[in-house]
Amino acid sequence: MSTDTTTEPEKAAPVPAKEPQRSGLPSWAIQGLVSLSAIVLALVVGAILIIIGDDQVKAAVSYFGAAPMDTFSAAFSAVGEAYKALAAGAIGGVTPITESLTQATPLICGGLAVSLAFRTGLFNIGAQGQLIIGAILAAWVGFAWHLPPGLHLILAVIAGLVGGAIWGGVVGLLKARTGAHEVIVTIMLNYVAIYLLQWLLTTTTFKRPGRTDPISPIVDANAQYPQFGSTRLHVGFLLALLAAAFVWWLLNRSTVGFELRAVGANADASRTAGMSVGKAYFIAMLVAGALAGLAGTQQVLGTDLPLTDGVAASVGFDAITVALLGRGTPLGTVLAGLLFGALNAGGLQMQLETQTPLTLTTVLQAVIVLFVAAPALVRSVFRFLPKERGAGTVLAKGWNG
Amino acid sequence: MKKYVRGLAIVSVLTLAVAACGSKPTDNASGGSANKDFKACMVSDSGGFDDKSFNQTSYEGFQAAIKAKGLTEVKAESKSDNDYPTNMTAMVNAKCKVIVAVGFKLEDATDKAATANPDIKFAIVDSAPAKPIANVKPLLFNTAQAAFQGGYLAAAMTKTGKVGTFGGIKIPPVTIYMDGFAEGVRYYNKQKSKNVQVLGWDDAKQTGLFTGDFEDKAKGQNTGQNLITQGADIIFPVAGPSGLGGLQAAKASNGKVNAIWVDTDGCVSAAEYCSVLISSVNKGMDVAVQDAVTSVVDNKYDSKQFVGTLENGGTSLAPFHEFDGKVPAEVKTELDQIKADIISGKITIASKAQPAAS
Numbered sequence: 001m002s003t004d005t006t007t008e009p010e011k012a013a014p015v016p017a018k019e020p021q022r023s024g025l026p027s028w029a030i031q032g033l034v035s036l037s038a039i040v041l042a043l044v045v046g047a048i049l050i051i052i053g054d055d056q057v058k059a060a061v062s063y064f065g066a067a068p069m070d071t072f073s074a075a076f077s078a079v080g081e082a083y084k085a086l087a088a089g090a091i092g093g094v095t096p097i098t099e100s101l102t103q104a105t106p107l108i109c110g111g112l113a114v115s116l117a118f119r120t121g122l123f124n125i126g127a128q129g130q131l132i133i134g135a136i137l138a139a140w141v142g143f144a145w146h147l148p149p150g151l152h153l154i155l156a157v158i159a160g161l162v163g164g165a166i167w168g169g170v171v172g173l174l175k176a177r178t179g180a181h182e183v184i185v186t187i188m189l190n191y192v193a194i195y196l197l198q199w200l201l202t203t204t205t206f207k208r209p210g211r212t213d214p215i216s217p218i219v220d221a222n223a224q225y226p227q228f229g230s231t232r233l234h235v236g237f238l239l240a241l242l243a244a245a246f247v248w249w250l251l252n253r254s255t256v257g258f259e260l261r262a263v264g265a266n267a268d269a270s271r272t273a274g275m276s277v278g279k280a281y282f283i284a285m286l287v288a289g290a291l292a293g294l295a296g297t298q299q300v301l302g303t304d305l306p307l308t309d310g311v312a313a314s315v316g317f318d319a320i321t322v323a324l325l326g327r328g329t330p331l332g333t334v335l336a337g338l339l340f341g342a343l344n345a346g347g348l349q350m351q352l353e354t355q356t357p358l359t360l361t362t363v364l365q366a367v368i369v370l371f372v373a374a375p376a377l378v379r380s381v382f383r384f385l386p387k388e389r390g391a392g393t394v395l396a397k398g399w400n401g
Numbered sequence: 402m403k404k405y406v407r408g409l410a411i412v413s414v415l416t417l418a419v420a421a422c423g424s425k426p427t428d429n430a431s432g433g434s435a436n437k438d439f440k441a442c443m444v445s446d447s448g449g450f451d452d453k454s455f456n457q458t459s460y461e462g463f464q465a466a467i468k469a470k471g472l473t474e475v476k477a478e479s480k481s482d483n484d485y486p487t488n489m490t491a492m493v494n495a496k497c498k499v500i501v502a503v504g505f506k507l508e509d510a511t512d513k514a515a516t517a518n519p520d521i522k523f524a525i526v527d528s529a530p531a532k533p534i535a536n537v538k539p540l541l542f543n544t545a546q547a548a549f550q551g552g553y554l555a556a557a558m559t560k561t562g563k564v565g566t567f568g569g570i571k572i573p574p575v576t577i578y579m580d581g582f583a584e585g586v587r588y589y590n591k592q593k594s595k596n597v598q599v600l601g602w603d604d605a606k607q608t609g610l611f612t613g614d615f616e617d618k619a620k621g622q623n624t625g626q627n628l629i630t631q632g633a634d635i636i637f638p639v640a641g642p643s644g645l646g647g648l649q650a651a652k653a654s655n656g657k658v659n660a661i662w663v664d665t666d667g668c669v670s671a672a673e674y675c676s677v678l679i680s681s682v683n684k685g686m687d688v689a690v691q692d693a694v695t696s697v698v699d700n701k702y703d704s705k706q707f708v709g710t711l712e713n714g715g716t717s718l719a720p721f722h723e724f725d726g727k728v729p730a731e732v733k734t735e736l737d738q739i740k741a742d743i744i745s746g747k748i749t750i751a752s753k754a755q756p757a758a759s
Contacts (some may be wrong), residue, residue: 076698107638197589198570198571211505213573214570214571232486305482306509308483313480313482344480344483348491351478352475358478358479359480362480
C-alpha cells in the first residue's frame, strides 16, 4: 500500500463522479481497472459495429419513424445474441473453456517473448519469425524422426526452443555487437523466416509424401503433446504457465533478471554501474526467442496441425498486443493471453450462431489494446479511474531502447 | 456529471445517426423454403470468404445451391490454420447434412471429420484425400487446359514477341496455370514457327516469378512492371488480389500492355480493368460446389472425384469482351480447334500439377 493520504476507505475508490487524482490503490489494481474499462469500452464499440452490420436492424431502421422501438429491440437482440454466443463459445461449458485455453496457449508464450524483451528495453516484433523457425524445427523432428514416447516429444520441444532461440539470439547479438536496431532486424527476420518456410515446404524433405501441396506430414503421435481427454487442450498449456512462472522468476528473483530490468529501465546508468548492456540484450533476445519457439511447438505438436505457410497464423503479431495488454508482466501476459484466447474461441461460436464476422473479435482485441495504450482516453470516459503513477513507461521504452 | 450525461447523449445520437446511415437494401436470401431443415455448411480457409479468389468463388456456388434448393446456410470463416479443426467440429455439431471445405489446408480436418461422421457428406475444393473416403468428394480443376488456350492466345496477340506471367505462391493450384500458359505458347511457336518467349516461368525447371503472397497489390504491380520492362506486352498474373496489381501495371501502359486474368472472368470480377483484359481463364469452382451441394439434396451424391476440364466446362476461356473485335477470327477458330484437340487427347499437356484423372 502506498503512503498517499486518502480520506475514504479503499473499497470506496471506484465510485463515479469523485474524480480523485490520487488514490490508495496499488498500481496493479489501477492497471487492472484501466484494462477492465478498456474491455468494457471495446465491447461498446463492438456493439455499435454489430448494430450497424445487422440486417434486421437495417430493416427496422428503414421504418424508424413509424415504429422506432423496433430498431432498438432489433439492435438490442442483435448485440445480446452476438455477445451471448461469444460468451458461450468462450466460457460456456467444459469444451468451450478448453477451446479458449487451447487458443490462449501459443498467445501466452508469444506474449511472454515480447514482454521479456519489453522489460529489457527491446521491442521484439520478431516473435512471428522466431515462432516459425521453432515450429519448423519442432515439426521436422516430430515427423522425420521416429523415437519412443516421451523422448520424442522432449527432443521435438527442445528443437523448437533452440530454433526460436537462434532466431532471437541473432537479433540480440547484432544489437549488442553492432547496435543494429532490433525492430528493423526482427521485422526483416520475420520475412526471412516465412520465405524460408515457404521454400522448405517445396522440398521433398518437408513435403508430405503423395501430395504436391506445400503441406508437411503431421508429426508422429509420440511427438505430440498429450491431450486432456477428448478435448483439444494439450500439455503445452501447462508448459505455457510454467514458462510464465519462469519468466517471473527470471525477472524478479534472479541476478540476470535484475540486470535485464536495470538495462530496460536505463541502459546508460546500467553501463555506468558496471553491467554489460550487450550481454543483457543478447540474453533477453535468446530467452525471448526460445519462448516464441515454444509457442511454435504448441502450434505443430499440440493441435494436429501440419506445417504449412500459415502455421504461425498471426500469433507472433497478436503476441505483441497480448504483451501490451499484459503490461509487460508475466501474470498480465497470461491473463491477456487467456482473454484473447477466449475471444478467439468465442468468435468462432459467435460467427456460427449469429453469422457475425470473425473480424469483430479482431476489432475487439485491437480496440482493447488501443484503449489500454491510451489510459487518458479511458479515464476521460470513466472519470472515477485514478491516475497511475509512472505507468506506461515500460511500454514506451521499446522504440528508443 | 452533467458533462457525462451530455457525452452519453452525443454518443447515442451519433450511434443512431450512424445506424441510420448504414441502411442499405437487404437481400432476402430465402429463395424457397422447401428444404429449410436441410443444413448446408461451408468452411473457408484462412483467406476468408471475401478473398476475391477461390473461397469467394466457391461461396458463390454454395449460395447458388442454397437459393435454388431453399436450404439453410451455415458458414464458418477461418481466421487462421488453428481454426480448421474447431470449425469443422462446430459444423458437425450443427448437424450439417453436407459440409464443403475450401482449400487443401482443410484436408486433414475434413478427412478426420468425415471418417468420424460417415452420415455427413463432404466435398473439398482443390484437394483430395490420400486414400479415397466414401463421404468426401474432391473437387479438382485441370486449369492447365484452359490456360493452354490462354497461352496460345497470348502468343498470337503479342507484338513484342514476349509474354509474361507471375504467381502468388508456388503451389500447384497456381503453377498449373503457369504450366498450361507456357505450354500453350510453346505450342503456338511450334505451329507457327515463331519464337514467342515466356518470361516469369520456366515450366521445365519449375522456377519463376512469385509475389510471395496473394494480398499485396503493390507487389503484384512491381512484378508486373518488372515483366513489362523486360519487354512483355501481355501478362498473365496468377496471384489473386495481388495479381490485380499486375492489371494496374498493364492499365498504366496506356494500351501497350494487356493481360489475361485467372479464376473468374476478370471483366465481371474486376470490371475496372476490363479494357486491358483480352480474356480470362475460368476455374468453375462455383459450378462444381453448387453441383456437389445439390447432389446431396437430390440424393445423387457420390464421392467420385470431380475434375473440371474443358470438356465438362469446369475450366474454360472466358469471352473476349472488349477484345472481341481485336482477336482475329483465325485465332478464335484455332482456339476452338485446340479445345477440341485437348478434349480428344490429340494435344496432351505435360504439367505435373494436373490432378490425376479419375
